[in-house]
Amino acid sequence: MVKKAGDISEKIGEIRYNGPFDYEHLYLAMYEWLKNHYYDVSETYKHKMTPTGAEVELTIKADRKESEFVRYYAEIETHFWDIVDTETIVAGKKQKLNKGRFTIIIRMKVKLDYQSQFDKSELLIRLYNMLYHTILKDRILIMWAGKLFLELLKLHTKIKEELGLYTAYSAY
Amino acid sequence: MPERKLVIEELNVGFEGIMNIRDIYKLIDDWLFGNNYDKVELVNVEYLRPEGKYIELNLEPYKKVSDFVKNVIKIRIVAKNVKDVDVEEDGKKRKMQEGNFSMTLTGILETDYEGRWEQKATIFFLRVLVDKYIYKFYTDKFENGLAKDVKEIATQVKSFLNLYKYQ
Numbered sequence: 001m002v003k004k005a006g007d008i009s010e011k012i013g014e015i016r017y018n019g020p021f022d023y024e025h026l027y028l029a030m031y032e033w034l035k036n037h038y039y040d041v042s043e044t045y046k047h048k049m050t051p052t053g054a055e056v057e058l059t060i061k062a063d064r065k066e067s068e069f070v071r072y073y074a075e076i077e078t079h080f081w082d083i084v085d086t087e088t089i090v091a092g093k094k095q096k097l098n099k100g101r102f103t104i105i106i107r108m109k110v111k112l113d114y115q116s117q118f119d120k121s122e123l124l125i126r127l128y129n130m131l132y133h134t135i136l137k138d139r140i141l142i143m144w145a146g147k148l149f150l151e152l153l154k155l156h157t158k159i160k161e162e163l164g165l166y167t168a169y170s171a172y
Numbered sequence: 173m174p175e176r177k178l179v180i181e182e183l184n185v186g187f188e189g190i191m192n193i194r195d196i197y198k199l200i201d202d203w204l205f206g207n208n209y210d211k212v213e214l215v216n217v218e219y220l221r222p223e224g225k226y227i228e229l230n231l232e233p234y235k236k237v238s239d240f241v242k243n244v245i246k247i248r249i250v251a252k253n254v255k256d257v258d259v260e261e262d263g264k265k266r267k268m269q270e271g272n273f274s275m276t277l278t279g280i281l282e283t284d285y286e287g288r289w290e291q292k293a294t295i296f297f298l299r300v301l302v303d304k305y306i307y308k309f310y311t312d313k314f315e316n317g318l319a320k321d322v323k324e325i326a327t328q329v330k331s332f333l334n335l336y337k338y339q
Contacts, residue, residue, distance in 0.1 A: 013213040019220030101219075153211065165218050166193040166254075166269070167229060171205035 005132040008110040018101035053082035073109040180279035187273040209233040224253035246278040279322040
């Protein structure tokens with residue numbers, strides 16, 4: 001049996017942070033960004049109280065139909081530790097924030113033939129592989145995977161902006 | 173597995189004093205974009221510590237030079253004890269940072285990055301022959317190109333940091 005060529009997966013980036021931040025704003029920024037870019041969003045959420053603060057594991061999975069042949073998948077995996085409430089003075093005003101440490105990992109996946117139209121026979125799989133490796137190779141890499149990569153790079157920058165990181169900039 | 177050749181090993185740039193981390197990052201990012209490198213930001217760390225912020229960046233931008241050769245530049249930036257300071261520039265207050273900055277650059281030339289030439293022993297054997305005797309001229313050319321890119325980033329950042337010294 002011929003093996004069908006796989007999907008294109010890539011890690012966009014990882015952010016590790018320790019300090020004050022606004023959990024609600026951060027969550028809304030990620031959620032709204034995905035919604036504004038027409039993604040269907042689903043979440044898994046785990047919350048645990050520890051002596052040093054709350055521990056939260058939130059995974060946001062999003063997908064969007066790009067065409068009848070291509071579907072985009074984005075995943076934001078977050079893990080927060082030692083989250084406590086804190087008050088910080090921002091621009092002379094008292095503001096309620098959170099304090100703690102966390103990691104955010106953004107991943108992407110481009111799934112081709114997501115409706116499994118080419119799975120029906122060995123000949124179709126061979127044709128699919130020919131499309132994947134030769135005829136559509138550039139289109140897959142540049143047009144489809146490249147587009148999603150650049151799109152999620154903007155989300156990555158948006159998260160950095162939300163956290164006020166020095167590196168919140170992207171030329172891409 | 174692609175073959176990875178170390179072209180430039182750990183080129184270091186260091187600085188201590190007042191700088192603008194945002195501008196340094198912007199300079200690198202703009203350079204990579206302008207020179208057709210694909211951005212890969214593996215890890216971006218920012219920790220608030222009592223002595224100041226700790227910032228670490230691991231970038232691994234790459235450029236596909238051909239179907240066989242890929243330039244990879246590993247950039248590791250570490251900034252320690254970073255504190256925000258207000259600096260007056262032309263009568264205007266500007267937020268800058270004070271601290272220790274270091275950047276390490278490594279240039280890697282990846283050949284056969286799609287792993288097409290190692291599926292069979294005979295093809296692998298052919299690849300070694302082609303690599304050693306026929307393609308060598310091109311590989312040398314690609315190595316020089318990568319080395320030039322790595323050195324150019326280092327020079328740009330060095331020049332940029334030198335500007336701060338004379339402000």
